[in-house]
Amino acid sequence: MLLAKIKEAxxxxxxxxxxxxxxxxxDAAAAVEAEDTAVASAAEEVQxxxxxxxxxxxxxxxxxxxxxxxxxxxxxxxDYKAKGYHLDVDLPPEKLPEAAExxxxxxxxxxxxxxxxxxxxxxxxxxxxFNHFDxxxxxxxxxxTDRENPAIPTISxxxxxxxxxxxxxHDFFGIKFIDHPNLEPLLxxxxxxxxxxxxxxxx
Amino acid sequence: MNGLLQQDVNKETFTINLGPQHPATHGVLRVKLVMDGExxxxxxxxxxxxxxxxxxxxxxxxxxxxxxxxGRMDYLSAMSYNHGYVxxxxxxxxxxxxxRAEYLRVITVEMNRISSHLLWFGAFVxxxxxxxxxxxxFDDRELILDLLESVTGSRLTYxxxxxxxxxxxxxxAFIAGTREFIKRQRKRMPMYDALVTxxxxxxxxxxxIGHISKDMAIRYGATGPVARGSGINYDVRKNEPxxxxxxxxxxxxxxxxxDSMARYMVRMDEIEQSxxxxxxxxxxxxxxxxxxxxxxxxxxxxxxxxxxxxxAARGSFGVRLVSDGKNQxxxxxxxxxxYSNLSLYGEATKGMLLPDALALMGSLDLVIPEIDx
Amino acid sequence: MGNEVVxxxxxxxxTLDKILGLGRANSLWPMTFGLACCAIEMMATxxxxxxxxxxxxxxxxxxxxxxxxxxVAGTISKKMEPAVKTLYxxxxxxxxxxxxxxxxxxxGPFVFEGQYGIVEGADKFLPVDVYIPGCPxxxxxxxxxxxxxxxxxxxxxxxxxxxxx
Numbered sequence: 001m002l003l004a005k006i007k008e009a010x011x012x013x014x015x016x017x018x019x020x021x022x023x024x025x026x027d028a029a030a031a032v033e034a035e036d037t038a039v040a041s042a043a044e045e046v047q048x049x050x051x052x053x054x055x056x057x058x059x060x061x062x063x064x065x066x067x068x069x070x071x072x073x074x075x076x077x078x079d080y081k082a083k084g085y086h087l088d089v090d091l092p093p094e095k096l097p098e099a100a101e102x103x104x105x106x107x108x109x110x111x112x113x114x115x116x117x118x119x120x121x122x123x124x125x126x127x128x129x130f131n132h133f134d135x136x137x138x139x140x141x142x143x144x145t146d147r148e149n150p151a152i153p154t155i156s157x158x159x160x161x162x163x164x165x166x167x168x169x170h171d172f173f174g175i176k177f178i179d180h181p182n183l184e185p186l187l188x189x190x191x192x193x194x195x196x197x198x199x200x201x202x203x
Numbered sequence: 204m205n206g207l208l209q210q211d212v213n214k215e216t217f218t219i220n221l222g223p224q225h226p227a228t229h230g231v232l233r234v235k236l237v238m239d240g241e242x243x244x245x246x247x248x249x250x251x252x253x254x255x256x257x258x259x260x261x262x263x264x265x266x267x268x269x270x271x272x273x274g275r276m277d278y279l280s281a282m283s284y285n286h287g288y289v290x291x292x293x294x295x296x297x298x299x300x301x302x303r304a305e306y307l308r309v310i311t312v313e314m315n316r317i318s319s320h321l322l323w324f325g326a327f328v329x330x331x332x333x334x335x336x337x338x339x340x341f342d343d344r345e346l347i348l349d350l351l352e353s354v355t356g357s358r359l360t361y362x363x364x365x366x367x368x369x370x371x372x373x374x375x376a377f378i379a380g381t382r383e384f385i386k387r388q389r390k391r392m393p394m395y396d397a398l399v400t401x402x403x404x405x406x407x408x409x410x411x412i413g414h415i416s417k418d419m420a421i422r423y424g425a426t427g428p429v430a431r432g433s434g435i436n437y438d439v440r441k442n443e444p445x446x447x448x449x450x451x452x453x454x455x456x457x458x459x460x461x462d463s464m465a466r467y468m469v470r471m472d473e474i475e476q477s478x479x480x481x482x483x484x485x486x487x488x489x490x491x492x493x494x495x496x497x498x499x500x501x502x503x504x505x506x507x508x509x510x511x512x513x514x515a516a517r518g519s520f521g522v523r524l525v526s527d528g529k530n531q532x533x534x535x536x537x538x539x540x541x542y543s544n545l546s547l548y549g550e551a552t553k554g555m556l557l558p559d560a561l562a563l564m565g566s567l568d569l570v571i572p573e574i575d576x
Numbered sequence: 577m578g579n580e581v582v583x584x585x586x587x588x589x590x591t592l593d594k595i596l597g598l599g600r601a602n603s604l605w606p607m608t609f610g611l612a613c614c615a616i617e618m619m620a621t622x623x624x625x626x627x628x629x630x631x632x633x634x635x636x637x638x639x640x641x642x643x644x645x646x647x648v649a650g651t652i653s654k655k656m657e658p659a660v661k662t663l664y665x666x667x668x669x670x671x672x673x674x675x676x677x678x679x680x681x682x683x684g685p686f687v688f689e690g691q692y693g694i695v696e697g698a699d700k701f702l703p704v705d706v707y708i709p710g711c712p713x714x715x716x717x718x719x720x721x722x723x724x725x726x727x728x729x730x731x732x733x734x735x736x737x738x739x740x741x
Contacts, residue, residue, distance in 0.1 A: 082294070082297075082509075083294075083507070083508075083509055083510065084291075084294060084509050084510035084511050084512075085510050104421075104422075107421055108421075109420065109421040109422075109423075109424045109425075109426075110422075110423075110424045110543075111424055111519075111521060111538060111543075112424075112521065112523070112536065112538040112543075114523065114534075114536040116508075116525055116533070116534045117534070127508075127523070127536075129510065129521070129523065129538070133421070133430070133435050133436070133437040133442075134436075136442050136443050138510065140510075159422050159423075159424075160422045160423055160546075160547075160550065161422055161423035161424040161543055161546050161547070163546065164542065164546045172258070185251070186250055186251060187250055187251040187254045187575055187576075188251060188254065188655075188693075189251065189654060189655045194692070196256070196259055196692050196693075197258060197259060197262075197534075201690070201692075202690065223656065223659055224608075224609060224638075224659065224663060225638065226608050226636075226638045230610070230611065230612065230615070231611055231656060251653070251655050252611075252653055252655050252656040252659075253611060253612055253650070253651060253653055253656070254653055254655070254693050255612075255651055255653070255686045255693065255694060256686065256691060256692065256693045256694075259690075259691075259692075260686070260688060263688050263689075263690070264688075271685060272685070275612075275613055275685070278612070278613040278616060279616070322616070337623070338623055338624045339624075341619070341620060341623035341624060341625070342623070342624050342625065344620075345620070345623075345625050358617070358712075358714065359613060359616055359617060359712055360613055360711065360712065572612050572613070
């Protein structure tokens with residue numbers, strides 16, 4: 001019910017990643033609004049067609065399928081008993097505000113935002129946890145950004161609680177949240193210029 | 204020029220500082236207040252004065268060595284924090300817990316919840332100006348602390364849970380003492396009700412003060428008694444059952460008004476519901492082991508990330524752990540309920556009188572070391 | 577850092593000193609300076625069962641101008657250190673400091689290699705008179721600490737030490 005509904009709504013974000021890789025996001029946003037109630041089969045078709053566009057970003061000429069069968073991008077249902085959450089959504093950073101708007105429309109509340117330092121991949125990951133009051137459905141949004149210049153758009157104009165969570169993530173990892181109203185240190189002293197939870201931090 | 208000066212004088216605001224040292228209870232919280240006379244124009248909490256690096260320690264310590272930290276985050280309901288962390292690691296490493304251990308966990312967690320609510324009650328009324336209920340609440344609380352000390356060894360910062368069970372079994376003296384305590388407490392609660400809850404001064408200070416709407420709770424992620432006082436029926440023990448909670452019959456008090464009085468009543472009712480759970484657990488307590496049959500030498504969760512939430516006294520405490528198969532966590536995120544509850548303070552206090560803002564702060568039930576972690 | 581130079585009095589009145597010492601020791605007014613978990617045990621000491629009031633120390637004043645003794649109960653973080661020093665400086669003489677709990681003595685359980693946030697012990701920047709170990713120390717331990725401080729002020733102990741048989 002709720003899980004299926006939110007999976008549909010979020011998977012519509014992925015169609016636009018495949019179709020409009022060059023077109024600006026404004027069109028994509030309008031398309032999302034119109035296709036919000038897309039039929040599940042259409043979404044599945046689209047997902048089956050494009051087999052991992054993110055992997056093929058560097059090779060736009062190749063239309064052939066990749067060597068290993070990569071899972072189609074889109075919201076993945078996870079085993080709740082084993083993992084503790086229901087839906088795992090991997091998005092590029094630009095799609096985050098749209099995803100947050102979709103979730104707010106369905107009355108999801110923001111549980112936490114945190115970061116993970118994948119130093120071997122040279123990437124920083126931001127993980128967003130959402131949950132629902134009426135029916136249990138945990139949605140996890142993930143996004144990765146470059147370790148040297150980490151920048152992710154903020155969602156604090158949609159979810160005001162994200163204001164503090166993003167400040168804390170910036171404190172600990174140095175991820176810059178674009179358009180955040182007030183990105184000062186929250187837990188560290190005001191003049192702190194170090195980011196303690198990075199793996200190569202030395203006191 | 205004259206008009207400008209007139210405008211300035213009428214709207215003159217000044218900035219004052221509340222904290223970081225103010226009368227015990229909450230901890231070290233600093234609030235920057237921009238005031239217009241007695242009315243608050245803007246309130247901004249400043250945190251970090253007790254930041255004790257728990258998440259960094261999660262990455263430096265092995266899974267078992269992190270257990271003492273759990274008790275020191277929210278020291279008033281340390282058992283729930285133990286439970287959250289231990290349950291998350293058990294989910295990640297697929298460790299089974301024997302049934303008797305689960306019952307002991309529930310009994311100790313609920314007793315801890317009662318003692319946390321009692322202390323909140325005493326401290327809250329102290330904030331509003333009444334000194335006496337604090338002494339009565341501490342008196343009741345000392346009985347719980349005695350019982351838990353006989354089982355776990357500590358009065359405040361418990362470290363009772365282990366992966367796969369608990370470390371010490373209870374005896375008949377504990378069971379008899381707990382039943383005695385419940386009987387006594389059931390006689391005391393009407394006294395609190397008559398003397399404090401029905402007190403006209405308390406009613407005037409709390410009714411219709413500090414309104415938090417359901418929409419605000421969704422946008423800020425408020426959980427626990429703060430959400431239940433605004434009409435949201437969300438309790439992790441019922442919505443997302445874990446441990447052996449499905450076997451107990453208890454209600455979740457929900458009040459619609461959303462003011463400080465509603466949050467006060469939610470917590471007072473929760474004390475009675477916790478006592479019901481403890482009674483049922485003592486009646487149904489099975490015999491058996493309290494630790495897994497095969498002793499766990501090394502805890503090695505699978506690679507990946509996991510999430511587990513429990514209902515602490517202040518809301519939904521979540522643990523997100525990212526493991527890379529080693530002996531330590533790769534990343535341990537502790538989702539503290541009071542953090543989200545306090546973040547709505549700035550929006551909720553716009554235009555309030557300063558004493559009302561303090562009543563709202565007390566009704567949010569803050570424990571600052573839990574926010575700063 | 578941790579020593580304080582106090583000018584000794586020029587004229588000594590022996591009996592008057594004794595009387596003043598007795599008066600000060602039996603009415604130590606602590607400051608409400610609970611930072612973390614030890615604060616709860618401090619409150620429990622002031623409450624009905626352990627009752628610090630019998631030793632004259634029940635009046636916990638929030639304002640530093642009215643206190644004699646500052647019980648540092650809890651971890652001092654680097655962000656909080658200037659505030660603690662300011663409060664200590666605002667207290668009028670004669671003043672004492674009790675370091676309660678492992679965190680105030682030496683950083684407690686939060687010391688690890690590469691720690692960036694706490695000050696390892698109150699005696700790094702304050703002159704501490706009595707140390708009370710424990711995590712958190714029992715209320716009886718805090719009472720013993722107050723009695724030790726009284727002994728330091730007057731020169732003799734309120735009642736004899738309990739011998740273990």
